[in-house]
Amino acid sequence: xKRRADIxxxxxxxxxxDWVADHFDQLVAKHxxxxxxxxxGRLIAVADSFKEVYAAAREQGIRECPFAMEVPTLQELxxxx
Amino acid sequence: MATSRTIVFRxxxxxxxxxxxxxxGLKLGDVWRPVEFYVDSGAAYTILxxxxxxxxxxxxxxxxxxxxxxxxxxxxxxxxxxLPMQIGxxxxxxxxxxxxxxxxxxxxxxxxxxxxxxxxxxxxxxxIVSFLPLx
Numbered sequence: 001x002k003r004r005a006d007i008x009x010x011x012x013x014x015x016x017x018d019w020v021a022d023h024f025d026q027l028v029a030k031h032x033x034x035x036x037x038x039x040x041g042r043l044i045a046v047a048d049s050f051k052e053v054y055a056a057a058r059e060q061g062i063r064e065c066p067f068a069m070e071v072p073t074l075q076e077l078x079x080x081x
Numbered sequence: 082m083a084t085s086r087t088i089v090f091r092x093x094x095x096x097x098x099x100x101x102x103x104x105x106g107l108k109l110g111d112v113w114r115p116v117e118f119y120v121d122s123g124a125a126y127t128i129l130x131x132x133x134x135x136x137x138x139x140x141x142x143x144x145x146x147x148x149x150x151x152x153x154x155x156x157x158x159x160x161x162x163x164l165p166m167q168i169g170x171x172x173x174x175x176x177x178x179x180x181x182x183x184x185x186x187x188x189x190x191x192x193x194x195x196x197x198x199x200x201x202x203x204x205x206x207x208x209i210v211s212f213l214p215l216x
Contacts, residue, residue, distance in 0.1 A: 007106075008115065014169075016104045025094060025096070049132070049136050050132065065114050065115070068133070072186040076185070077095055077100060080187075
């Protein structure tokens, strides 16, 4: 049985961060208040909970844990001190 | 001064509002998860909204309970855990809190366990935040 890696590939983390930086404006415009999931540079799910987007990833045959985040609203971003 | 070891994150910008948000690895249970945090030098603790923990079956309420003061002077319950965290290629154990009462829509990356391991530089003009691992 393959041993589960005890570290994330830093290139994967960087790729997720870059994807969010490239798409954050669109995410807030289209999906504010939702939970989104991204895998390998592709938006794979939009739902109301983390449970739902992780389930959607599994249904698509994705075995790794995708990136998932709650998308804030523009008002919430503007309200940060 | 930036070096090859420096991890540089672009600010996330929506509606012209830049936010120093970063993707960090966090091990919840047996699974490493990429999690988005708002870097908050004014926060003593790293705190996650409990929603993600609830949804993945992580028993966040089993952690030591403290009360943390928030912006309006009120106190919110936070449950602390020691969890593996990864920023760039640097992995370490971090004290991470969970709260169902966090009044902001972000997870907060605070000072404890994190700022002592990196030299963190906010460059507003370039809209980046950099993390230089310290020895």
